[in-house]
Amino acid sequence: MSSPSTVRIASVNTNGVRAAFRKGMGDWLEEAKIDILALQEVRAATSDLEGLFGPEWDILHDPATAKGRAGVALLSRAKASIHRVELGAADFDSAGRWLEADYDVNGSIITVVSTYVHSGAVDTPKQVEKYLFLDAMTERMPQLAEHSPYAVVLGDLNVGHREFDIKNWKGNVKNAGFLPQERAYFDRFFGPKGAEVTGVDGSVGQGLGWVDVGRAWAGEIDGPYTWWSQRGRAFDNDTGWRLDYHVATPALAATVVDYRVDRAASHAERWSDHAPVVVDYAV
Template sequence: MPAQPLRIASVNVNGVRAAFRKGMGDWLAARDVDILALQEVRASTDDLVGLLGDEWDVLHDPATAKGRAGVALASRHRASIHRVELGPADFDSAGRWLEADYEVGGKVITVVSTYVHSGEVDTPKQVEKYKFLDAMLERLPQLAAHSEYAVIMGDLNVGHRTLDIKNWKGNVKRAGFLPEERAYFDRFLGAEGEPGYNDGAGLGWIDVGRRHAGEVPGPYTWWSQRGKAFDTDTGWRIDYHLATPQLAATVQNYVVDRAAAYDERWSDHAPVVVDYAI
């Protein structure tokens, strides 16, 4: 019989304690996930371990400011090594970048959970966002050189293309869809309409969600809590799996676990779940 694929999921939990109170534990128990990347944990490591249970090997990088940001990786496999540094020594990336190596099926899989700043036009928040994206530009080639099987997952807080935001025309001057932000993704993946886009252009990374879904709107991963955004599917696709070409070639399935109804949500983001045939 063929081996079971490696199931890797990522989700911005918008506070893991609140997410578990609202039903995240039921989702996790039913999804048979092997490696789980979390963003906006906003809790202590003890809290996180207590919620997930002893069957998970948990890595957690909290933010410098208590109760803010925080990224984690939980796995059925124990990580052989993990790293949290990103960018220059004077750049505070705490709670926003966590990478780990896992040995699966005789191969080393490098997995990153990241939470890019949301930003705000003409404020220091946007400056910090660009610093973070600059650091990613430097780190991505290093990761690809480190492991041919690597995936960067999380809330990247940028919609790369007009297909990624339902109301893109109303957001071209807002953080999350600024031309300057989207240009970073052109460098990661290649530019829309250019040769090799999402197939080796740019730094060579693959947007697994776009490759799997094709040239269609969404599927969106985040919806504002205000108004009827969720009910009308007026969302943004800002949660990604960016994989090396070798790992992207193994993808068997890609799913956004959108809740059936607004009152069944346990975060304002939906989990992105991908099966890799490792």
């Protein structure tokens, strides 16, 4: 349970929040004692969220343009002071994929973003949209850091940054989610601020100086994974991908006192193909 001096922030792709609750998400929520919860792939109406979570939660929801697709939300015990949904150019459709909110935590403002990056597909318009979204993130993240020293981008980013992040990385180097061009964006996200960073694909760009909280906490090890295919025995064999992130400004990352992936005890007890990523920040 989070203490009065910490804030517990969690992120999870629900793969449809109504289905997740039918499978046991409510039980997890009751035990996890979350202060701020970022959801992706909500695939529901705001009224559904209100019915599932109840009046004790402040609910912000940005549904996708296409009904029943994507959708991101932020839920909190304390009301957000302001929220924003704009990302990228005016003609860029980011609906259901980017939601920012500011929260007062122990007298400090924390900016929290729930985001759902496109999954992409090689040599298709879906991959083009994914790169446009990652471009928009690259432009927005320095603005977020300037807005607040305490900022965190949460969500299903649909890219495994390094070989540690995918069990079967060798078999996926030509697949969306582990393409060198995608991974190079993350090289820049996490590269030293202002430094020239050469990406894994050979491209050169400027480092943004943000911190991958999961990798910083776990160290140079395989995983911990956050997504497993529903096919075969991927979950039982822990043949997973680490796709769900807390991407924090250095000031906020320095306050982390606990990080965990709430992996279900068994395949039968899963309520999503993703596991929640839960972090305690001592702000």
